[in-house]
Amino acid sequence: MLPIQDLYPLLNTPRKVVITMHQKPDADAMGSALGLYHFLVQLGHHVTVVSPTNWAKWLNWMPGCNKVVDFELTRDKAEGILKEAEWIFCLDFNILLRTKNMAPIIKALNVTRILIDHHAQPDTPTFAYGISDTKKSSTSEMIYDFIVEAGYKHLVNKEVAQCLYAGVMTDTGSFRFPAASAAVHRMIADFKDQGLDHTKVHEHIYDNYLENRLRFIGHVLLHRMEVFYEYNTALISIPKKDLLRYEIKTGDTEGLVNYPLSIQGIRLAAIVIDRDEERKWSFRSKGDFDVNSFARKYFEGGGHFNAAGGRSSASLDETVEHFMQAIQENEAALQEERTSSNKK
């Protein structure tokens, strides 16, 4: 993988470009893709954003979202666009597998693959150019750096700013996590100068749910959460019947995993959701418990040090049992955390 800087001199020649991101794109995946889209079209490129799957409805306010092609929904159209592409930007994921059914197609194409991502352990041989930096708050911040470093800061307009802001805001827990650096805040100042209405973005994302989603959260916290103080761990496991009863859609469960972390002393929060195709895990930690390694080791997943995900094809009960064994195996690390956080 050549450094991303080698791509800068090539940017001013218009090309057919596809931008893609991980399946079930969140606000950083969609925001970074659309932020890059609004930049590249200004340089005359012919750009299409192709999402591997559908996405949460509450992302539809993003400028350009109505033009995003859903690979699963319109596969022939998406494949046609992919075959024409000269460049494919791969955003907010580290391995092609994260694009689900699109992965073998992207792999087989004779195309220039470009990676911009902040997840650990990227599969660099897959990409011709790229940058992977786990210290970055979000892929959206990396798109901003890409535009500025390439010498096009003047092309950061209101559309670019709105999309990228949404990604940085969500990936930093609204500027709360350590990755919300001085550089992030300087970038936001630049967005404000471009006319960004940040209050609107917060409302679009956090105040845009249906009543049933809030009642679902109440139900889940009351009935589906278990706290294991001996391991500084809390687990939420959601059976399929809850998803059906509350008509839970893509995106409605996002952020739920953070609730248990608000309990005093809890250092590891986990949620497992009984989806049709698999049992989907999310992990969050505080301090030095590495959920990226934990998800890789036990649940075919990965992500970041303090936020990761994974999956299991076992039943809900079996995968929960597996989780209990895993935290027992990690008892020392989880308790060490309690001792060291007490010392702080």
Ligand code: 5GP
């Ligand atoms: P979330 O729990 O919000 O779905 O994901 C947390 C982080 O872990 C995100 O950065 C996401 O990209 C990553 N992640 C989630 N699920 C998986 C997975 O199954 N495999 C890998 N490698 N990363 C994941």
Ligand code: MN
């Ligand atoms: Mn991200």
